[in-house]
Amino acid sequence: MTDSASRDALIGTQLDRRYTIERRLARGGMSTVYLATDQKLRRQVAIKVLYPHLAEDPAFVERFESEAITAAKFSHPHVVSVYDQGVDADTAYLVMEYVPGATLRDIMSAQGRFSPRAALQVIDAVLGGLSAAHRAGLVHRDVKPENVLISPDGRIKVADFGLARAATKHTSTGALIGTVAYVSPELVMGKPADTRADLYAVGVLLYELLTSKQPYTGDSAWAVALAHVNEEIPPASASVPGLSTELDELIAWCTEKDPEDRPHDAEALLQELRHARSQLSEEQLDLGEEPAPLATLLTSTLALMHRTGERPGSRDDAPALDLLPDAASAGSQPDAAPAPSPAGRGAAGDGEDEDDEAQPEWISPDWAGPGSAAAEAATQALPAAAQDPTQVLPASADPTAVLNPAALGEHPTSGTAPITGHSTPPAAPEPTAVLGPDGATRPLEPAAWPPAAQQEQPSGQPVVPRLDPRLQPEIQPEVAYPERVSKRQAKADAKAAARAAQEPTESLARPGTKKKAWIWAGLLVLVAAIVGTAAWFFGAGPGARVLIPELRGATESSARAMLDQQGVGITVATAFDEKVEKGKVVSTDPPGGTQIMRMNSVTLLISKGPQLYAVPNVVGQSQADAKAALEKNSLALGKVTQAYDESVAKGLVVSQGRKVGTEFRSGTTVDIVLSRGPAPVEVPSLVGKSPEDAEQLLTAQDLKAEQGEDVYSDEVPEGQVAEQGTEAGTQVSTGATVEYRVSKGPELFAVPSVINKSTAEARSILKAAGFEVQVRSGGVFGTVFDRVVGQDPRSGQMLKKGSTVTITVY
CATH class of the missing domain: 3.30.10.20 (Trypsin Inhibitor V; Chain A)
Incomplete structure (x- = not known):
């Protein structure tokens, strides 16, 4: 643990007698993030503690709490959860899910560019979290690799949803905060941000994952911000051979300058991303490499960071995710590459951002877009390369640095270097040694001047430099001049005498030399004409x-x-x-x-404008055939619904959302409605109806009647419907068959004879035949012989089961 961490007063204390602070994970512009233990639920959490000067502002704390409550209202597997918030004495804090592992920035720094498969997996998860946030009414406003956390098992979570909004209005510092590498053009222009600003940042993030570099670089953060407004993002395939152009188109769609030309929300972009991924082959997804899971990349990253043996997030003085001009960043070099972020920071990023109505905090408060006084002043403060948006800027600028136009070219009072992307190179050191002929290095002795030979002059005599004889000019003949001749005339006469001395006194030319001279003169004139013509041709003529x-x-x-x-x-x-x-x-x-x-x-x-494609007629086709027909015309299948239809068979298209023959751009969706077959009807009650009435009722409901075998019925009179195969009130499809059975009346059984039987025997016989028995005594003195002497009804008579037979016993 560093000295600064050991002096942290919060480490080892408890917040609200529940959260024990263990160590510091990261520091940001508004807060410090700690690893803590929830003593009540016995789990590790990440706690974001506001700086004291912010916690003293009641309005800021109230806004901070409301944002925390809003962020806690939704839960998603790809979003860092918010558990609790509170104020303990003068300490305002927020309790979040602790995610061990590393940030996406850590993995990108250690592993370089991602394969399309891994990059799309990350963006899919990020868009999943953004979709949930957008449905809950939250805009992230600071999507960047530092706010994407990856756990050792490969789970991907997005941190700092909506929490930055509280900082924008209430931050009292003069520094203007923002991650300029991912900022959308509307934020640079001072316009409100909505969900589409997040999608712009997602497009830049996808570009960076695929190419391992950010699309814009410049001498300063302000130059990078202007590039977001004035320049088009280059295709990623230009940097990565073999990369599918579909990924270029996806990035271009996300990063359109006009928000109206981007996807309207994260859910729409997520669907398009998954569609694009389904169209890529295995070769296009892996670019010929063996696919590596994110968990493997994370393990390799931790190993490269020499932290495989320590607990994630164990470095106390980890830099904050948003580079802020505070004590944590003092002395940093703008041109230096950002150090890998610590793993296991949980929700350690401070993604502070602005309200919808407010301008981004890295833009001056009086900034009113290009052309304003603030913009002109900021532009004048930029280097010449940054003032020209068409000029290619060096890659030395740090696009993740804090952008503060008001401080461009100046040193802040805190002593930190100005954030301009420039640094003064040190002066080249004087050589102190030389390499000898034998390859050995010898000290370089300081040269003495004048040379020793010239220094040894008699006392009082002037020192005359002695030149190397090889550098001496040719000695000219001396000329004597009168005393009154001027120096200029003397020099002219000396030059004339030198020229005269060089002229020959005898001609050595042979006869015919003058003729040859004319020939050579003609050739020289011809060459001069050719050279002049060529000069004109290539200088101002057709060849220019x-x-x-x-x-x-x-x-x-x-x-x-x-x-x-x-x-x-x-x-x-x-x-x-x-x-x-x-x-x-x-x-x-x-x-x-x-x-x-x-x-x-x-x-x-x-x-010729966008190519338009006619909508085909897909009514009466299956869903698969309709999709194939639309894709053949460069259109896409849209929403699929179902409806009952009497004329179209079940599973076929009943109607389509766009008129046949209408022309639309490539990729336009067409909704279809599939038939569920005829609408169901309710089976009527047939019991107690005559067969004729039963068939009429079924026919009226478009049902078919079928009469089954007649049945005995004790309740329904003979000739009427006693039973129906489908219970009344059941919903069945049109044309279904309903069976019914007609009553034969009650079933009758012959009464057996029990005369001369004992009472017990008679009762047993009649009970077995299904009759009830009533005993009546036939003698004055009661039953004497226990013999049945009479029965009513008599034997052989037909009765329905359950009828009573009276026997007379004597």
């Missing part, structure tokens, strides 16, 4: 090189005018384009920024 301007998005007429000024030929071709408006330039061949000869031509590719 001209720069093709960037014409994408320009109208055809303006593009022609600009190329006419360059003097190049023009050819025109057309093509469909999803993004460029009809009639405007999609691209040029050669592309803009290329130099070509003026005699060459440039092909203008003019947009």
Whole structure:
């Protein structure tokens, strides 16, 4: 544990007599995150404790508590859960789920770029968490690798939902907070943010996962922010050979400059991501590499960080996830790469952000978009490279640094270096040694001047430099001048004398030399003409090189005018384009920024607008056939519902959501309704009805009647319906068959003879036949011989079961 951590007064204490603070995990601009033990539930938690100066503001604490309550209202497997919040004396805190492991930034720093399979797995989980938050009315506003936590078993969780909103209005510091590498253009322009700002950050995060670099770099954080507004994100496939263009299109959709052109929420983007992933082959998902699970990447990361033997998150002075200009970041170098974040920080990120109505905190309060006074002042403070948004900026700037336009080019009072991406290189040291002929290094002795030979002059004599004889000029003849001749005249005469001394006094040329001289003169004139013509041809003529301007998005007429000024030929071709408006330039061949000869031509590719596809008729087809027909026309199957239909068989399309023949862009969804068959009908009650009435009732309900075998019935008279195969009130499909049975009346049985039987025997015989027995005495003196002398009804008479037979006993 470091000295700073050991001096932390909270370590070893308890909050609200429940949470025991064990050690510090991370520090941010507004809070410190600790690992603690919940003594009541006996589990480890992460506790975010506000700095004292913030906890003293009642309005801020109230807002902090309300945001915590809002974040705790929803739960999702990919979101760090909020357990509790409270204020103990002067300490305001928030209790969150503790997630051991590492942040996504740790893994990216250690492992480099991700395969498309692993990258899509991470983004799928992030979008799952964002979808739940967006449905709950929360906007994250600070999606970045530092706020994505990965546990050792591969679980992915997003931290700091909505908690940054409390900081934006109530932070009293002059520093302006923001993670500029992932900020959306509308936030840079000072406009309100909604769910689509999160999706812009997701697009940048996906680009970084696939390429291991961020799309924009610059000399300063402000230059990076301007790049989000003025530049298009390059395709990731340009940096990663073999990467599917479908991933480029997905990133481009997320990072559209206009929020209206992005997915409307995380759920829509999640569905599109899963669709895109289903279209990729195994080769495209792994790029020829063996797929590595996230848990394996995490284990490798911890090993590279030399922390396999320690508990996750054991470093007390871990840097906060949002780089803030406070004591924690003093002395940091803007150009230095961020150190890997500590693992196991739980919800350790401080993703502070702004309200919907407020501007982002890394933009000056008087910033009102480009063109405002604040913007001009900030731009003037930038280096020349940062003021030109079209200039390629060096990759030395730290795009995750805190952006503070008001402090650009100045040293804060805290003593930290200005966040401009510049640093003064140290002066080159003087050489102190030389390499000898034998390869040994010898000390370099300081050179003495003048040389020793020139230093040894008699006392009082001037020191005359002695030059190396090899550097001495050729000695010229001396010329005597009168005393009154000027120095200028003397020099001129000396030069004339030197020239005269060099001229020959005898001609050594042979006869015919003058003729040859004329020939050589003619050749020289011809060569000069050729050189002059070539100079004109390549300098100002057809061979001159001209720069093709960037014409994408320009109208055809303006593009022609600009190329006419360059003097190049023009050819025109057309093509469909999803993004460029009809009639405007999609691209040029050669592309803009290329130099070509003026005699060459440039092909203008003019947009015909997005290619439209007609909606096919899929009514009467199965769901699979309808989907295939739509995809054949570059459309997609939309929402599928079901409805009863009397005429279309069950499982076939009854209707479709878009009119047949209507044209739409590629990928437009078409909803369909599948038939559930005819609507069910209720079976009527047939018992007690005549067969004719029963059949009429069934026919009226579009049901079929079927008469079964007649049955005995003690309750229903003979000839009426006694039973029905399907119970009355049951819902059955139209055309179903309902069986009914007609009553034969009660079943009759012959009364057996019990005359001359004992009472017990008679009772037994009659009971076995299904009759009740009543005994009556026939003598004056009662029963004497216990013999049946009479029965009523008499034997052989037909009775229904349960009838009473009276016997007379004597």
